[in-house]
Amino acid sequence: MTNEQQLKLQAFFDSELPEAEAREVAALLARDAEATVLLGELKNTRRALDGFEKGVTLPEAREFFWSKIQGEIERSAPTPQPVESVSVFAILRRWLVPAGAVAALAIVGLIATRQFTPAKHLVATPSIVTELADSSAFTYQDKDAGVTLVWFSVPADKNPFAEVDGATILQ
Amino acid sequence: MRTALAPVTRLVWICAMALLLCAAGTKSLAADADLKLEAQLVIGTNDAKPPDSSKYKPVDADVTKKLKSLPLKWSNYFVVSSRKFSVPKGEEKTEKLGDCDVKVKNLGQSQVVITISGKKGTIGTTTGELSKGQLFVTGANETNLFVVLKQVD
Numbered sequence: 001m002t003n004e005q006q007l008k009l010q011a012f013f014d015s016e017l018p019e020a021e022a023r024e025v026a027a028l029l030a031r032d033a034e035a036t037v038l039l040g041e042l043k044n045t046r047r048a049l050d051g052f053e054k055g056v057t058l059p060e061a062r063e064f065f066w067s068k069i070q071g072e073i074e075r076s077a078p079t080p081q082p083v084e085s086v087s088v089f090a091i092l093r094r095w096l097v098p099a100g101a102v103a104a105l106a107i108v109g110l111i112a113t114r115q116f117t118p119a120k121h122l123v124a125t126p127s128i129v130t131e132l133a134d135s136s137a138f139t140y141q142d143k144d145a146g147v148t149l150v151w152f153s154v155p156a157d158k159n160p161f162a163e164v165d166g167a168t169i170l171q
Numbered sequence: 172m173r174t175a176l177a178p179v180t181r182l183v184w185i186c187a188m189a190l191l192l193c194a195a196g197t198k199s200l201a202a203d204a205d206l207k208l209e210a211q212l213v214i215g216t217n218d219a220k221p222p223d224s225s226k227y228k229p230v231d232a233d234v235t236k237k238l239k240s241l242p243l244k245w246s247n248y249f250v251v252s253s254r255k256f257s258v259p260k261g262e263e264k265t266e267k268l269g270d271c272d273v274k275v276k277n278l279g280q281s282q283v284v285i286t287i288s289g290k291k292g293t294i295g296t297t298t299g300e301l302s303k304g305q306l307f308v309t310g311a312n313e314t315n316l317f318v319v320l321k322q323v324d
Contacts, residue, residue: 102187126299145240150297152311160271160289161314
């Protein structure tokens, strides 16, 4: 029995064949025992499956059932995010925040530098050591002008400032 | 909450930190650089013209202003001789101005030791700060000749 004959037999069993072909299949069944056996198997199979499909019915209209599924799919689909517009302030803030922090650091650094470095008007009084006997020195500081004067009193013959270019300077 | 910095912001931060480090490094290097000094032998007078007008020139205006703030009895000041020199940190250098030897030791951070000597030996040593813009003036007795020391660029 060919595959085509088997398919035709199945269609005959389902009453799907035109009348002419149905007559041919009926003739085949009459002369072919194998076809008869196959038809019997088909009948048994249908009887076995009859109970499974009973009671499986949609509780609602088909269109309504599928419209619910479609709605569910649309709801769970990711919605496109609206394009976020970047404001000028946001762009400026990106630069201004670190710039502000740098400015703050610079101010802190400036204050620290002024705090820990002696300013010109806070110059410490210089320490003086005189090397000659009968000598002394005095110091004068003008802190605002930023000038320090150290004036020695030494024996006249040991004054290194007494002469210039061989000429004696006023004493 | 957003915790990660945007790449641009991160770059700005890195640049800012680098600039600060550079500035700190430059300041530190500048503090320990050679001390560039100028020593001038200055003569003070109450005359409008110097004792030898062909040789001596008036001191700079800023030096004059500072000298006039001192309790000196002269009103006009002229440069007799001048020496520019630099002293590396931790080293000392001696310059001769007339009969006077000026020895400067650079202690770093603008701290100096200035020793004044003559033909008959050292008369005194001064330790102090000599910052930019500051003037150190030293002389002896009633002599109208003295040394002015200052930092130069």
